[in-house]
Amino acid sequence: MCLAVPGRVLSITEVDGTSMAQVDFGGVRKDVCLEYVPDVAVGEYVIVHVGFAIQRLDEASAQETLANFERLGILKEEFGDQAGADR
Amino acid sequence: MKYLDEFSNPDLARRLVDQIHAVTTRPWAMMEVCGGQTHSIIRHGIDQLLPEGVEMIHGPGCPVCVTPLEIIDKALAIAAQPGVIFCSFGDMLRVPGSSQDLFGIKSAGGDVRVVYSPLDALKLARENPDRQVVFFGIGFETTAPANAMTVYQARRLGIPNFSLLVSHVLVPPAIAAIMESPRCRVQAFLAAGHVCSVMGTAEYPPLAEKYGVPIVVTGFEPLDILEGIRRTLVQLESGRHELENAYPRAVRAEGNVAAMAMLRDVFEVTDRTWRGIGTIPGSGWRLSERYREFDAELRFDVSGLHTQESALCRSGEVLQGLLKPNECAAFGKQCTPRNPLGATMVSSEGACAAYYAYRRLDLVQIS
Numbered sequence: 213m214c215l216a217v218p219g220r221v222l223s224i225t226e227v228d229g230t231s232m233a234q235v236d237f238g239g240v241r242k243d244v245c246l247e248y249v250p251d252v253a254v255g256e257y258v259i260v261h262v263g264f265a266i267q268r269l270d271e272a273s274a275q276e277t278l279a280n281f282e283r284l285g286i287l288k289e290e291f292g293d294q295a296g297a298d299r
Numbered sequence: 300m301k302y303l304d305e306f307s308n309p310d311l312a313r314r315l316v317d318q319i320h321a322v323t324t325r326p327w328a329m330m331e332v333c334g335g336q337t338h339s340i341i342r343h344g345i346d347q348l349l350p351e352g353v354e355m356i357h358g359p360g361c362p363v364c365v366t367p368l369e370i371i372d373k374a375l376a377i378a379a380q381p382g383v384i385f386c387s388f389g390d391m392l393r394v395p396g397s398s399q400d401l402f403g404i405k406s407a408g409g410d411v412r413v414v415y416s417p418l419d420a421l422k423l424a425r426e427n428p429d430r431q432v433v434f435f436g437i438g439f440e441t442t443a444p445a446n447a448m449t450v451y452q453a454r455r456l457g458i459p460n461f462s463l464l465v466s467h468v469l470v471p472p473a474i475a476a477i478m479e480s481p482r483c484r485v486q487a488f489l490a491a492g493h494v495c496s497v498m499g500t501a502e503y504p505p506l507a508e509k510y511g512v513p514i515v516v517t518g519f520e521p522l523d524i525l526e527g528i529r530r531t532l533v534q535l536e537s538g539r540h541e542l543e544n545a546y547p548r549a550v551r552a553e554g555n556v557a558a559m560a561m562l563r564d565v566f567e568v569t570d571r572t573w574r575g576i577g578t579i580p581g582s583g584w585r586l587s588e589r590y591r592e593f594d595a596e597l598r599f600d601v602s603g604l605h606t607q608e609s610a611l612c613r614s615g616e617v618l619q620g621l622l623k624p625n626e627c628a629a630f631g632k633q634c635t636p637r638n639p640l641g642a643t644m645v646s647s648e649g650a651c652a653a654y655y656a657y658r659r660l661d662l663v664q665i666s
């Protein structure tokens with residue numbers, strides 16, 4: 213039950229004074245409370261846990277992390293096993 | 300969003316595994332705190348890709364597993380009362396109490412319902428004003444904001460027939476308790492990514508400093524875990540012990556400010572008993588004075604219950620990283636997911652359930 217999963221915000225509405233969204237999880241749609249990520253917009257991704265968005269997903273950070281993984285391998289291929297050991 | 304899939308990229312995983320081997324010169328033992336990470340590690344065989352002597356110790360980060368027997372028995376007592384609709388996440392239904400589980404209550408005619416979110420339980424309370432609706436509020440810092448918001452809404456919307464049976468637990472005091480144990484073998488931690496999404500990272504540098512352990516905030520995809528392990532090993536090999544955030548796409552240093560404000564309003568810190576481990580000071584939340592009227596323990600008379608743990612179950616040692624699941628004599632014999640002795644075999648995030656699901660073939664060969 214502790215797993216939180218990323219989903220894409222499809223629409224945002226207000227229910228009883230609370231910000232709610234329809235969020236798509238790879239085809240499965242759920243109602244999700246947005247009160248903890250109030251500035252999220254339709255089309256953005258959020259991490260959702262037990263019906264609550266707990267954080268936005270930062271695409272720029274994700275791409276940077278992936279680029280770092282790529283770079284680690286490339287450095288190794290160019291300089292041998294010593295490269296990246298000090299990271 | 301393309302990158303969601305890329306965190307399982309096998310080519311990048313191989314590069315990270317190569318890097319892990321390149322930086323490692325000696326044996327190390329590190330603990331992944333979160334049960335979600337445990338399952339990812341076992342499912343993808345990540346522990347088997349590591350250099351010889353680098354050991355992953357499975358931590359206590361499974362909320363279902365650590366919920367104390369006393370609270371389970373209280374849940375059973377409340378759920379058995381007439382007029383009660385008892386709501387829980389599905390995992391909790393098969394967790395054994397002293398004499399039975401929530402499924403047993405349901406079979407005997409109790410109104411026990413599985414919900415996706417605590418807000419679903421609140422909706423049930425609105426739709427059934429003549430019934431008492433109780434939600435089983437367990438979980439770590441990831442789950443607590445949802446339960447806090449639900450209690451806040453119950454008060455704001457004036458829904459008096461809703462209450463919460465609270466057993467929230469906190470990660471940083473558990474890390475301290477693990478490090479204080481004289482039997483502790485843990486030299487570093489992969490911190491639970493989504494706990495940090497909520498709470499930020501401020502609580503960890505003092506722990507890293509006090510106990511001399513690297514702490515790396517880690518996500519859940521295979522590449523996230525490999526990167527967490529790699530960064531941890533780099534620190535261990537260079538004699539450093541700092542906090543690093545290897546999951547920046549979901550974790551900001553300051554955490555989720557709105558969620559933390561709600562948590563501070565609805566809950567207050569209390570001592571908590573962890574199943575199989577014992578009481579850890581300051582390791583949980585209970586409802587604060589303002590919201591005490593929604594406390595199911597006060598609304599229902601469930602004091603004075605007598606608890607009885609299974610004599611065979613060694614899940615407490617598993618939760619502390621002192622025993623691997625398959626080292627327990629009852630594993631796969633008296634204790635299976637269909638007939639669990641302890642919560643670590645019940646929960647989808649429990650270490651015993653992970654070993655049972657993904658390591659049965661190994662175990663057959665061993666035995």
